[in-house]
Amino acid sequence: MHTDIEICRQTPLVPINDVATRAGFLSDEVQSQGAYKAKISLDALSRLNANQSGKLVVVTAITPTPLGEGKTVTTIGLAQGLAKLERSVMACIRQPSMGPVFGVKGGAAGGGYSQVAPMEELNLHLTGDIHAVTVAHNLASAAIDARIYHEQREGYDAFEARSGMKALRIDIERVVWKRVMDHNDRALRMVTVGRNAPNKTINGIERQDGFDISAASELMAILALASNLADLRERIGRIVLAYDLDGNPLTTQDFKVAGAMTVTMKDAIEPTLMQTLEGVPTLIHAGPFANIAHGNSSIIADNLATKLAEFTITEGGFGSDMGFEKACNIKAQASGKAPDCAVVVATLRGLKANSGLYDLRPGQAIPDQLYQPDHRALLEGFTNLKWHINNVRKYGVPAVVAINRFPQDSEQELQQLAQWVRELGDDVDVAISDAFAKGGEGALELAQKVVTQCQTAHPFTPLYTSNMKLEQKLLTLAEVGYGAASITLSDAAKAQLKLFNEQGFGNLAVCMAKTPLSITTDSAIKGAPTGFDVPIQELKLCAGAGFIYALCGNVMTMPGLPDKPAFMELDIDANGDIIGLA
């Protein structure tokens, strides 16, 4: 078997302008960025507005394990399978962060014969959208510290009298906008900025700050949720950066930086068109986290794809309790376009890992036993798959389970698992997917079943609506969304809830920031637990994205590098080609 990058390099690609034409874009809507990438103008959105929308398929998964379930492989493979069935189809995926590419993760382009190509372009700078997010985000940070410096150095009254601008009287203990960088850099999690040499003040006012990875920026969530450039501008203008000394929120508008931030993201709002190894048009756009944000690619990309293609395949981050929940409750409510079908990706080894019978750690070798037939572990793990199938049904969305096959898998166990799924009901189907090894050819059965399930009429039922009270939204997500028995708000969270209600943010959506490794908030609890409590430590406002996120435990927003990071393998060879990219 060849490596992903070898397969990618050996596969002849179609010129991107041809991919675009085939997808239905007009030539003046396409700005090619080299031979195999193109920016798609939002003019296409207006042109296509009256078209009927095709079917939207969201790929989700069982509770993730350190092994990787192959969600992107399945997304790309399914799109290729549909193309082989001569259905018009596009895929929409998120842009991967560069930080993790240099860290532990390797690429995020799918794998085997189901990849987005060229994979090195997807995994590195692509067309610069993440860089634009980083620049726009840090421009606001520079604006905050500059304003603190000028106001405090001069004194508020003197500042107002001289500059003709209102003093913002920023509370330096309540600057809620951190800086960002697209790297795994733990040393930046907590920093002191504005330090000065002794008896100097030229570097500004010292305060505590920190960096998140760029994908964790509220701007990334906004990019994924905005419907057009004007909406991007409005959303950016609503971002709360800090609070003044009286506790009033200060927005980007108050700092007069919202326009410049939008200008910086003017190209980023256009999705990037690429192709799969089998030439299926694929839109890459935005890459928000699936805990502190909603973890799905952009509404703009979906809107373009569903107006042009009979089927649009997209994916949500982590398991169905995370990305899929947010695809329904946050994204679909913002876009007005509900999923027509969900694909739940499962693997034999992933289900066994979810049995709780194995102790697995990221980066460690996979125990051989996981590949051996193990009826007990599989049956235990199946409770987790069943939970995710039922979770999808909760929203009125039919499910197709894709069992992503690995070469070591037992045929008997695969069939056993498929049988268990079939017994769950008519609105559930199952297919074994060989998309990794065989591309679209390996996903024909899956594609056929998705086509069938998409024809099932169903009323889409999100768990909450915006007019419900914030606390009710939290409770509903915990109880109905996760099957918890209760929620417990910390004192801090209670105070924040009160404040957000008073400040007029009660109509926002709620985004749960919890571990993806369990349906509960405790990563050690596997399977399909019930009766648990959801402790909510803190609430954070993302007024531009349009949600409040609830921190249920520690969520890492700036990863670190291991002692042998993936970057150590990366280099160029004598031909100038990249080597060492997994």
Add this chain to the structure above:
Amino acid sequence: MHTDIEICRQTPLVPINDVATRAGFLSDEVQSQGAYKAKISLDALSRLNANQSGKLVVVTAITPTPLGEGKTVTTIGLAQGLAKLERSVMACIRQPSMGPVFGVKGGAAGGGYSQVAPMEELNLHLTGDIHAVTVAHNLASAAIDARIYHEQREGYDAFEARSGMKALRIDIERVVWKRVMDHNDRALRMVTVGRNAPNKTINGIERQDGFDISAASELMAILALASNLADLRERIGRIVLAYDLDGNPLTTQDFKVAGAMTVTMKDAIEPTLMQTLEGVPTLIHAGPFANIAHGNSSIIADNLATKLAEFTITEGGFGSDMGFEKACNIKAQASGKAPDCAVVVATLRGLKANSGLYDLRPGQAIPDQLYQPDHRALLEGFTNLKWHINNVRKYGVPAVVAINRFPQDSEQELQQLAQWVRELGDDVDVAISDAFAKGGEGALELAQKVVTQCQTAHPFTPLYTSNMKLEQKLLTLAEVGYGAASITLSDAAKAQLKLFNEQGFGNLAVCMAKTPLSITTDSAIKGAPTGFDVPIQELKLCAGAGFIYALCGNVMTMPGLPDKPAFMELDIDANGDIIGLA
């Protein structure tokens, strides 16, 4: 008169592929990035290697003033003038930083009818090269802090035994690689990284650090000096990031990060092709500082342009004591291609400002008197122009003075100034340039005189060669380069000199980091002073770039934002077009 951006938007542009073909690039050497930008493959370098080189013209200036002398306007105007004379010509300029675009400076695309277009693309992300420098630079920073963390947490012996890697034993007081960001952000000049919550250690080891603006990264200097991708890789591998506890230098190779940094800059090494408002092909590549680095656009861009065009027009940063000196002593010695002619840009108001008779500050209104005829001020200021003309001649390079005309200028003073220049000798000529108001048509006389001066045979004589001792290079630059009487090394600089010699860096070039606002190291001293001392406070090693820079006074490597930054004017209008970009 229209604003720069209005002129730019009203001017029809040529599709970039046509610009490229006209310039002589083959279609498979051109990767268009949208309609008006293209990356040029370095394959063109090999193809063109045997071609004869055209003439290289370096545009420099009098000692800069806060008024702006119009060096880029003259560079672009001259290129357009040569095109109007039916000479084949290309311009090569640096990519502007985004930080200053949001700060005080506005754009850097030239102005009036002598601009690189589209100016908003040049001034914002362009094709992402600065972002690539930022990412590659900060990857090394993350690598340093991760290695410090893993080695110190585990202990050196345990780290070696477990990981199989040699412990680097990094001296955290001697990490010489700061982080970078492309913003004007004074609060990042001095930061503490690796801070932890009480009794925690998960964020690494606390140490003092700081951020420079990305253009100040050694990687930016390397990008401008590298001759191809393999040379980029080698230069990156020579960068010294830190010292170990025994005082030995630790390079990117020791951290195994040089390959990944090169991969990150793989696209950045390709120059970006754009065009002037009159369709002259223009290569944009790299943007190193002209004090702590050598302040000229890339050798690769020059090599491509001089192999294809009869005339290549490029510019060096600041006055001829800065960018032009470094074009000769650092860039030309690295490239093997000497300037064939220098254009020295002067303005009436700039010379008067250089008289020392006015007190000018950046950001303040220009006093009306500067536009009034003032024989005494002009004559005083002329000593500065004469100094720069003679400085250029020192290298055996003929000079053409371009007097950049402003609407308020007195015709009589313009003629007077031109006459004074003509009296200086045969290897000097002069032309009044109307490039701002009239484009190439306004630079015909200048273009004609440049053509004539380029025909003058002359032996190129840089001030020093690499085999001279470091101290001798410093002395030569001060005495011969500036006309100083002496240099004074601080104790720290003496110790560094000794160390660099011992560690085998004695053959590197020397890059003077001093104020551009005076020929001396004191920005208050105007005109053409002599007999002064050059105090050298500190020496810094840029082993990858291939020079040691000498700090003569404070050089700001991270600007700050004023209280009313340029970003406050930036926004998008109802059509989605950018407004407020100067």
